[in-house]
Amino acid sequence: MFSGFMINAWTVATVVAIIAGVVGFFVVLRGAAFPAHAIPNGAFAGAAAANVLGVNTLLGLGVCAVLAALGIGSLGRRGRQDVVTALALVLMLAIGAVFLSRSSEYEPQIYSLLFGEVLGVSTNELLPVAVLGIVCIAAVMLVYRPLMLSSILPEIGEAQGVRAGRIGMAFLVVLAIATAMTVPVVGALLIFSLMIGPPAAARSFTDRPFVAILLSIAIALVTVWSAIAISYLSNLPIGFFVGGLSAVWYGAGRVWIVLRRTRAVRAERRRELAV
């Protein structure tokens, strides 16, 4: 499974996991789970449109995802954030579905765009994906301090000149770019799991943000690699394993928190008894 076209899958998957680990950490921190789920659907619509219009798929993905992010960000300011996100999500899905219905290979295409296709990345897409990955990570590192400040202590951030609205919008755009490159491999619907499960688990295991980000990347890598391997060997869709493994990691994180709390309570009780 390490030869020929599979090398593309492994490479892209590694890039995907690193991006998901970094961006996902902030998704979990900011409670932006719903937009993180919605924006990939914009990417889906973009890919469908690009497919029918004959434009480069990655370009279509990227442009539409960014448009979706901007739309959700600005409309969300004027209406309820979660309602706007929900409606935008389904609208983009519907548009994507209509575009796909115009093409001849409706069913397999819709399936691979939504749920991922391990072999869905061609060699000439590797470079743009890697470049986009580096751009994403660089963007996050650039705004790391204001983003952290605005996510944890928004009022203090405002006092220090970090406009919550602008940082929020910038984060959504980074999220859009991140999901745009990941959609071809894990699918619009599944990249979201990678951005939630591993980072949530990482945050349960450690408090320190930098360690949490590294741990989040590590867990995401393990998840994606395992998913590819199992998918290749079993011939079953990769999306199922990504979703399942992410849930397992999340569960492990929560179990760990409970264990830690019980241990702390027990230690406290022992201390009281000793006195």
Place this chain on the structure above:
Amino acid sequence: MSQFLTWIVEPGFFASQPVQVALLIGSATAIVSATVGVFTVMRGQSFAGHALTDVSTAGGSGAFLLGLSPLFGFVGLGIVGACVMDLIGIRRVRGRDLATGIVLGASIGLAALLLYLDTSSGATTGATQQILFGSIFTIDTATIPIVVSFSIVAIAIIVAIYRPLLLSSVSSDIAAARGVPLRLVGLLFMVALAVSVGLSSLTIGAILSTALLVGPAATALRLTARLWLALLVACIIGVGVTWAGVLLAYDSYYWGSSHQGFPVSFFIVALVFVLYLISGFAGIRTLTSRRARAMWPSAQS
């Protein structure tokens, strides 16, 4: 004049049986969705509602595989999903978001597996499209009584828990002080939500039924503060949008030379989105009294 009417309503529309079934079932599911949706938006549970639609997707795919009617899969797994989400949900809003997201992700993964098995088992073509985007024109007439019964069940649950639900949606602290069993009410509401979402998965498709759930309700809540009025307006919008969607989809087969048409769900989603945007315009919003904005701070924008 008659030519103009023909332009709007293509010939044979009302006489066609699939259309009649579509309008009937579409209306029932729209009413249920709008009713449950008003409470969903008020409680800020749009994400949970959307997550349930994705759980429904897995349910429908599974039902397909087992050869059952998709409706049972939609509703069945939806109820299971509702209970799971309620079980692992945490008090903190942020934690609830993550729990919802994880259930969503796992369900979609399951749906991916089941749809793959559906399509590779070869017996059913178009499974993906039907489950994801609805099959309102191809509903078996035998399903009608089942749809109606499920609709009644969902509405009955809402009516039964109406007062505690209202109280806990506005202020959970006061509700707790008054002895309202918050977890039970929350769980029952989630079950009603699951049934509602399962029903609309049949007409508009699992992936898109969030539009019928959230759209008309949010639009109505922007226009009025009185709950009974919001429920009424939401139902009217929901049914109206469904009928318009069915009509446009039917007509769209006659547009252009390709005779391909557009799916009903697309029109419904587009109309819902447009109506929501329009309701946000300044002129319309001044019609909403200031008292409204004070009464439902969580629902107003």
